[in-house]
Amino acid sequence: MNKIAQSVRLWFAPQRIRDEGDTPDYRFSLANERTFLAWIRTALALIGGGFAVDQFLPELAWGVRAGLALGLLAAGVLCALRAVNHWVRCERAMRRGEDLPVSRFPTLLGIVVAVVAVAMVVVVLFGWEGR
Amino acid sequence: MTAAVHDRDPGLQPERTRLAWRRTTLSATVVALLAGRQALHSGVSPAALVAVALTAVAWLGLLAVAHLRVRRMGVARPEPLAPRGALAAALCTVAFAVFAVAMLF
Incomplete structure (x- = not known):
């Protein structure tokens, strides 16, 4: 919990990150930045998926459609916030010369996307028409 | 370090990073267009128009x-x-996700 509070403080006091350790090779920082952007795109894709579920599956029952859309949008928000947090932690680890942080977030996101995909397959195969 | 290394990164890291930003703005544009479509789709209401306008602001923010x-x-x-x-x-x-939720419900 303390670790999270520390990270969040770093988000809002950006100059503090520069106080620690040495500036790493610029190529490492740029690689970290690209990884961050890839996560942001993943978040945008999830949000786009939320819109798509609502717009392109009109014959679904309202509850199912809203649930799927809300799940995708929430996953997008989580993904974007996690992207900043992970970027800050990687940047700090590089400055201090520590190992890069490990994370179980990719596994969790993978499982969530798999569950949504299976739900979609079931819905498409068996109809689930309502209203 | 030789002069050649200073001129250009052999791994083209700045270019790759620049293109990564470009791809991100393109993805954001697709989401913003979907938001616009959503507003038209669900009937033009004042609330939907406000949500679309705010989405456009977020899109411009990301572009900036x-x-x-x-x-x-x-x-x-x-x-x-x-x-x-x-x-x-x-x-x-x-912000995109928040305004999306506002538009869907």
């Missing part, structure tokens, strides 16, 4: 962050991304 960052990418050894920029980009993304 990307533009400022890409402009600093033109040198041989770019500075690391400022945490403020990273936070701004992420918050614009979160």
Whole structure:
């Protein structure tokens, strides 16, 4: 919990990150930045998926459609916030010369996307028409 | 270090990073267009128009962050991304989702 509070403080006091350790090779920082952007795109894709579920599956029952859309949008928000947090932690680890942080977030996101995909397959195969 | 290394990164890291920002703005544009379509789809109401307008603001915010960052990418050894920029980009993304929820319900 303390670790999270520390990270969040770093988000809002950006100059503090520069106080620690040495500036790493610029190529490492740029690689970290690209990884961050890839996560942001993943978040945008999830949000786009939320819109798509609502717009392109009109014959679904309202509850199912809203649930799927809300799940995708929430996953997008989580993904974007996690992207900043992970970027800050990687940047700090590089400055201090520590190992890069490990994370179980990719596994969790993978499982969530798999569950949504299976739900979609079931819905498409068996109809689930309502209203 | 030789002079050639100073002129251009052999791994083209600044270019790759610049293109990554470009791809991100393109993804954001697709989401913003979907938001516009959603507003037309669900009947034009004042609430939907406000949500679309705010989405457009978030889209412009992301474009501005990307533009400022890409402009600093033109040198041989770019500075690391400022945490403020990273936070701004992420918050614009979160804003898209929040306004999406507002539009869907």
